[in-house]
Amino acid sequence: MVDMDAVGGAATAGLVAGAIEKPTGQAGERHHLCSDCGAEVSGRFCANCGQPAHVHRSLLHLGEELLHGVMHFDGRVWRTLPLLLFRPGRLTREWVHGRRTRYVSPLAMFLFTVFVMFMGLSYMPGTPDSSVTGQQISAGAELARRSSEVALAEQALERASPAERPAAEARVKAARARLEEVSKLVGNVRVATPDTVIEKVPQDGDWKAELAENARTGGLNLNLGNEKLEKKLIKKLQNPELAIYKLQQSFYKFSFLLVPISIPFVALLFLWKRGFTLYDHGVFVLYSLTFMSMLIMAVVIAMRLGDVTSALAWTVAPFVVPAHMYFQLKGAYGLSWFSAAWRTWFLLWFCAFALSLFAMAILYLGTA
Template sequence: MDIEAAGGVVTGGLIAGAIEKPTGKAGEDHTGICADCGAETSGNFCSNCGQPTHVHRTLLHLFEEVLHGVMHFDARIWRTLPLLWLNPGRLTREWVQGRRARYVSPLAMFLFTMFVMFFALSFMPSHPAEAPGPERIASQRQDLVEAEQALAEVKAGFADQTSPVAVAAIGAADETVRRERTRLTEVEREVREGRPDGLVPGSWQANLKDAAESGKKNAGSGHGFAATLLKKLQNPDLALYKLQQTIYKFAFLLVPLSIPFVALLFLWKRGFTLYDHGVFVLYSLTFMAMLLMLMVVAASLNSVLGGLVITLGILGIPVHMFAQLKSAYGLSVFSALWRTVFLVTFCNVVVGLFLTAIVYLGLGH
C-alpha cells in the first residue's frame, strides 16, 4: 500500500470537505444560545456566526466527521454523480445559475476525485514487459544483418572512390555495423547471465536506461535540461516515482491551463465569464479522471474487458464534451459540434503542456 497516496486521499478529502458549505438536516430544530458567540439561535446554525447549534462531544462523532470529510458521501453526491455522467450540461448550468445546495461543488468534486484516482492507481499491479530471450537475440541479429547489408550497398555505391564523402559514408556504415555487433554480444550475455544493474532484460526499465545512456554518450558532457533529464532517466524506477508524485501534486495545473482554451470558444459571445468556464472545466476533468480509473481497473481485471472499456471510453469522451457544451451553454447542435472538435484538439494541447511542465518539474532540476 502506498502510504503517501493514502495520506493524500485523506488530505484531499478533508480539503474538499472544508470548502463545502455545511448543510443542515431536515427535522432538526435546535433552539437556545450559541456556544460560540452567545447569540440566540432558532435553527440548525447560528445566524450570527454560522456555527452549528448542536455541538457533539463524543468520540463517535469525531470519527464521523473524519469519514464525512474524507468520503463526503452525503445525499448531494448521489444527485451529482448521475448528472455528471449522464447530463453534465445540466449540472454545469444549474451550478452556474446558483442552484448549488443540492450538488457537490465542482472544486470539491475535482479535488477529491484526483486524490482518489492516484490512490487507486497506486494499487494497480505492475507487469514489466520482458521480451523472451530467443526473440531478443533474433531481433538484434536481424538489425545486424540489415546494417551489414547497408554497409555492402554503400561500398558498392562508392566503389573505387576515395573522395571525403565516400570515406565518410563508408566509415559511418561501418560504425553502425560495429555498434550492432557489440549490441548483439551484450544481448546474448544479458539473456545468458542477466544484466549487471539487476534490471530485467527487455523490460521498459532496461530499454529506457539503455536509451538514456546512449543519448548521454551522443550528447557528451553537456549541461541544461536535456542533460539533467538523461541523467535521471538512467534510474527508470526513481524517475517514474518522481513523475508520479509530481503529477499527483500538480494535477490542479490542468484547470488554469484549460480555462483559457474554453474561453476562446466563446470569445465573441456575451454572458459567459471565466467562472462559468472554470465550472465547466472542473466538472469535465472530474469525469475524465473517473473514466480513467474505470479504464485502468477494467484493464487490470481482464485484457478483453479492458480493451472494450478503453475503446468505449475514448469514443465517449467527445460525446460527453458535446453534451456538456450543448446543455451548459444553450448551444445549437451545430455550434456545440464544431466547438467539440476544437475542444478535443485543445485537450491534446493542454495535455502536451501539462506533461511538459510535469517532466520539467519532476526531472528537469
Template sequence: MVDIDAAGGLVTGGLIAGAVEKPTGKAGDDHAETCTDCGEPTTGNFCANCGQPTHVHRTLLHLGEELLHGVMHFDARVWRTLPLLIANPGRLTREWIQGRRTRYVSPLAIFLFTVFLMFFALSFGGSLVPDETRSIDEQIASSEAAIAELRAQLVEVEADIAADEPGAEGVQTGLQAGLAGAEGQLRALQEAKAGGPRADGLTPGSWQANMADAVHDGRITVGLGDKKMQEKILHKLANPDLAVYKFQQTTYKFAFLLVPMSIPFVWLMFAWKRGFTWYDHGVFVLYSLTFMAILFMALGILGRMNGWFAGVLGTIGVFAVPAHMFAQLKGTYGLSIWSALWRTCLLLFFCLLVSTFFFVAIVALGLGA
C-alpha cells in the same frame, strides 16, 4: 502495496474537499442558548448570525466521524451529481451556473476529491506504467513469432510485386523495416539472456532495462531547460521506476494547474457571445476534468485485464471523451448540433495543447527538480 503518499493524498483531498463543500445535516438535539462562536442568542440548531451549529461535539468518537466524513462522504448529493455528470453533464453544469446548487456537490470539491481518489485507486495496481510481467524467454518466443509472421507477409508481398500490384513495393519497404527492428529486438533479448543478472538489478529485457541502457548509450536526449536540468532528468530516467514514481506524484500534486490552463481556451470558443462569464467556463472545465479523471481511473483499473476486454475498454475511452464534450457543450451553452460539433473538434485540439503544456511542466517540476 498501496502507495503511502497516495493514501495520504486521499486523506488530504477529502479534507480539502470537505472544507470547500460544507456537509449538510443536523447539529444535534440539544443546543446552547448562546452561540459559542459569536455570542449571539440562538433559537435553533444553527446560529442565525454566523451559521455555526449550536450543538458543539467534544467527543473522540465525533472526531473520527468527521475524518471519515471528510474522506469518504459527500452525503446524498454525490448520488445526484455523479449520474448527471456521466449521462447529462450539460444539465448538471447549467443548473449549477444558474444557482440550483443545494442538491449537487460543487465542481471544485468533486474535482479535488476525484483527482486524489484516482491516484489512490491506481496505486493499488502499482505505477501508472505497467511492469513487464513476461519472462525473458517468453519475450524471445514472442519476438521469434513476430519475425516469422513478418517473413511470411514479405513472401506474399513479393508475389504481389511480381504480379504488378499497385502499392506493393511500399508495403514491402514497411515490412522490411519492421523485420529489421524485430530482429534487432530479438538480438538484444538474446544478449540480455546470455549476459545473466544485471549489475543495476533491473530485469534483463524489461522496459526499465531498455530505457536505462538507452540513457547510458546516449540514445535518449532531452531538449528541455538548461544543461543542469537536462542532466537531472537523464539521471532520473536512468532509474526508470524512480522517474515514473516522481512523474506520478508530481502529476497528482499539480493536477489543479489543468484548470487555469484550460479556462482561457474555453473562453476563446465563446469570446464573441454575450451572456457567458469566466465563472461559467470554470464550472464547465471543473466538471469536464472530473469526468475525465473518473474515466481514466476506470480504464486504468479495468484495463489491467488481459484479452479482448482491454481492447473494448480502449475503444470506449476513445469515443467517450468527444461524446461527453459534445453533450456538455450542447447542454451547458444551449448550442445547436452544428455549433456543439465544431466546438467539440476545437476543444479536442485545445486539450491536446493543454496536455502537452502540462506534460512539459510536470517533467520539469518532477524530473528536473
C-alpha cells in the same frame, strides 16, 4: 503494491474538499443560543456565525466527521454524481446560476476524485517482466551480499595452505553458485568480473533497462529545445524506476495546474458570445476534469477485472470522452447541436495542446 503516498494524498484531498464545503442545513439539534458567539438561534445553524446549533462531544460523531471529510459521504453526492455522469450540462448550468446547496462543489469534486484516481493508478497492473521497486532493492542488496561472499571466499583461497586448498575451493564454488542463483532472480543484473563489480545489462523486452543503458551511454536524444532540462532528464533516466515514481508524484501533486491551463482554451470558444465569464468556464473545466478522472478510474478497474473487460473499456473510452464534452457544452452554454459539435471538435484539440503544456510543466517541476 499500494502507493501509500497516493493513499495519503487521497485522504488529504478528501479532508480539504470537506473543509471547503458549506453545511447543507440538515445537521444537528435545535438550540436557543449559539455556543460560540452567544447569538439567538432559531434554526439548526447560527445566523450570525454559521456554527451548528448542536455541538457534539462523542467519539461516534468524531468518526462520522472523519468519514464525511474523507469520503464526502452525504446526500449531495448522490444528487451530483448522476448529473455529472449523464447530464453534465445541466449540473454545470445549475451551479453557475446559483443553485448550489444541493450539489457538491466542482472544486471539492475535482480535488477528491483526482487524488483518488492517482491512488487507483497505484493498483494498475504492470508488465510481467517488471518488478516492484522494493523487490528490486531487496534483490540488489542480496546480490551485493552474495558478491561479497564470493570475494571473501576467493581471498581465503589465496591465503589457504595446500592442505586447506580443497575446502577453500569448495567454498568458492558454493559461493559462486549462490551468486549465480541470485543473479537469475534479479534478472537484469550480472557480475562483470569474478570480484564484486556489478553492472546492469539490458535484456530483450526490458525497456527500462534499455532506457537506463541509453541514458548512461549517451544514446538518448530528447530534443526538447532546452539543453539544461534535457541534461537533467537524461541524468534521472539512468534510474527509470525512480524517475517514473517522481514524475507520478509530481503529476498528482500539481494536477491542479490543469485548471488554469484549460480555462483560456475554453474561453477561446466563446470569445464573441456575451454573458459567459471565466468563472463559468472554470466550473465547466472542473466538472469535466472530474469526469475524466472517474473515467480513468473505471478503466483501471476494468483492467483489473480481466482481458475482455479491459479490451471493452479501452474500446468504449475514446468515444465516451467526446460524447461527454458534447453534452456538457450543449447543456451548460445552451448551444444548438451544430454549435456544440464544432466546439467539441476544437476542444478535443485544445485538450491535447493543454495536456502537452501540462506535461512540459510536470517535466520541469519533476526535475527541478
